[in-house]
Amino acid sequence: MTRLTRILPELRLAMDRHAPVAGDRLPSERDLAAGLGCSRQTLRAALAVLEQEGEIWRHVGQGTFRGPRPLGRPVRESLLIEVQAPDQILRARLLIEPPIAAEAARAAGPADVRHLQKLAAEGRAATTRGACEQADARFHRGIAEVAGNPILLGVLDHLSGARRRAVWQREWDRTYRLVGVAEFTGHHSDQHGAVVAAIAAGDPPGAEAAMRAHLETIEQAMRRAEIRP
Structure with missing residues (x-):
């Protein structure tokens, strides 16, 4: 060897x-x-x-x-405001990701739909926290890739990077203890499936609404974890 x-x-x-x-x-x-x-x-x-x-x-x-080289040039963190609070990350995602899902519904072909269905299935099959987080990141990035806008993809990559910082991880640790793997592989995966179904149907408003509902679920879970004694 x-x-x-x-x-x-x-x-x-x-x-x-x-x-x-x-x-x-x-x-x-x-x-x-x-x-x-x-x-x-x-x-x-x-x-x-x-x-x-x-x-x-x-x-x-x-x-x-x-991972593979992104479609667009990566956004340098020095060009964006440093995200300090988890609620800022979530609000940014709520503003950005639902329209990205709508754009994916306009752009997706059969191969794209199959790819997103595969990513959603990988999330449902996850068995550990790490696997859940990896599958979730791949799913959301996959939708942005299907949308085909390198600028939006770069911004989404920046937000994904912010989620790996300590300030986010502390909040997510509390949320994860509340929801666990079963919530991700169950309700969250159902919501991923709803986003993909709308994209497959070529339904931009439906895809946007499904993604917004999914991110609002995450936001609500983090708020519950924050106030839980």
């Missing part, structure tokens, strides 16, 4: 730990190489393999990111 062959599965495990969701930034090459016990030359060869397979993409000056 060559060193590169050995490093690849270990690198994928490191990605699952440090960058589990598409759009997540991987640790620096120095930190990854130290953690894997390999040279940076070997690491770069492994990263090149993953990039060729579409598992990561790299942006000079910004780092290495999980």
Whole structure:
């Protein structure tokens, strides 16, 4: 077994730990190489393999990111106001994501619908918190990809990044203890299915309403968790 062959599965495990969701930034090459016990030359060869397979993409000056290269240029965080409060993130999502779902309903073809149905099914099949969060991120990003507007996709990626910050995670921890995996794989997945059904029917108002109802459910759950003793 060559060193590169050995490093690849270990690198994928490191990605699952440090960058589990598409759009997540991987640790620096120095930190990854130290953690894997390999040279940076070997690491770069492994990263090149993953990039060729579409598992990561790299942006000079910004780092290495999980997932396929986005359709649009990533939005630099320095160009956007830093999101500090979870309610700001949710309000921004409520303003942005329902119209994105409507646009997806206008743009989706049969292959797009099948892809979104697959993403929704992956969420319903999730069994852990991490799997739920990853499936949810893939689903919402998938809708933005179908909508086909790289600017909106870049903004959505920024909001997704904000959700991984400590201030959001503290609030989400409380919410997760309240709703758990069953809520996500049940009611939330039903709502994902309703969004996809409207997109499949070519119903922009229905898709927009379904996405708004879904995000309002999340907002309400976080409020319940905040006031719960």
